[in-house]
Amino acid sequence: MADKILKEITLKVWRQKDAKSKGKFETYKIHNISQGSSFLEMLDILNEQLVSEGKEPVAFDHDCREGICGTCSLFVDGRAHGPDDDVTTCQLHMRRFDEGATITIEPWRCGGFPVIKDLIVNRGAYEQILQAGGYVSVNTGGIPDGNAIPIPKPAADEAMDAAACIGCGACAATCKNSSAMLFVAAKVSQLALLPQGKVEAARRAKAMVAKMDELGFGACTNTGACEMECPKSISIEHIARLNREFIKAKLKD
């Protein structure tokens, strides 16, 4: 069955020339959008229309367009990554919208992620948090055998769940406190659960939390909104583990 065509939809898009300028919403109408097209394809069509009208296209982040890189962002109709649960914006499709709909598109709003242009924000803050401790220090040498270190299956599974985080930033973007806890927790948890990462667990938890606080992200108040909007369904049980790791580490100081 052929996909339905949306004859007309209205887009309210945040336009901002650069980091310094004050942005504002612009309203655009676009026509004949197939419900089978993805949300980002719809934006591509809008941009072609803008280019043909001699206007500046809307800048938005995207890369893999298959939900694995975490580059796409966007706050669509008041929700991170749009109205669907457990997906990135590139996995969102126009069949979620009705004929004549008005869609509001905003960049992530979070002090830690300043807007660079239109809908693109700088998510370098997450990189900085990772650099503070989200790694395992390995001395060079021969490659150890894959199965040389026994890891219990439940720990491996939980670490894998945490490792699914793609660093998209939806957690901080959706959190009422702009807290980056889910992201930090996913990284801390993933490494703390594995023998290779356990060694540095205390230092890592302290360094990453300190960086997160320094960069101006808010404090977690356990609303749980982040796990609902996380495209990888990272559970806030990882936040409990981060709290545990952090408190343990601080008690030893």
Added chain:
Amino acid sequence: MSNFISSSIGKKVVMSLSGLFLVMFLCVHLGINMLLLFDNTGKLFNLGCHFMTNPVIKVIEPILALGFIIHIAWASMLTIQNRKARPVKYAVRNQKGNCTWSSRNMYVLGAMMLVFIIIHLMNFWAAIKLGEGTAGVMEHITYDGVTMENVYPHVVATFTNPIYCILYVIGGILLGMHLAHGFWSMFQSVGLCNNIWRKRWSCLAKLFAIVVAAGFSIIPIYMFFTC
């Protein structure tokens, strides 16, 4: 322990521990209030109030006040910090599906309860301490040779006033809403949680919230109709 208290997680630990302390106080408070339901002569309740004048409670009183002050001060700090973390707000925001209203509005609920607590303190605490309450001058009463303050008539006078009665019911409900999130959050913030325990804590939190809200609201309603 350097900078623990000033870190975001440390502040939450302070909220959690002070919250736990206040929860324990609530249990004692509710327990004594419940005596009102079982004795319309007020003797049980007066004895309960008299028991609360023992030296141990006297020592705990300022600590309790401190518990409240810490809980409120840290909540204010966190709220200011968290609001600053998003300098530009969203134009459209839909959080209906991703978290509960109470979890998002703990500070608002807290502020409303603070107003309630002030009225409540004026009704009773001030009455007992200053000797003049809702029912006029605080009288004394003697049971089995022990003389104590006769608090009961002041409770009756307060709760038979429809405005106060409604106010106290609202107070109970606000408290229940605050606890529905606060109770489980207390464990999550100190890391005593995982996917199994989360279900248990939130279930217990809902139960506790209902018991506290219902417990505190039933008393004024009961007294309004029976006294």
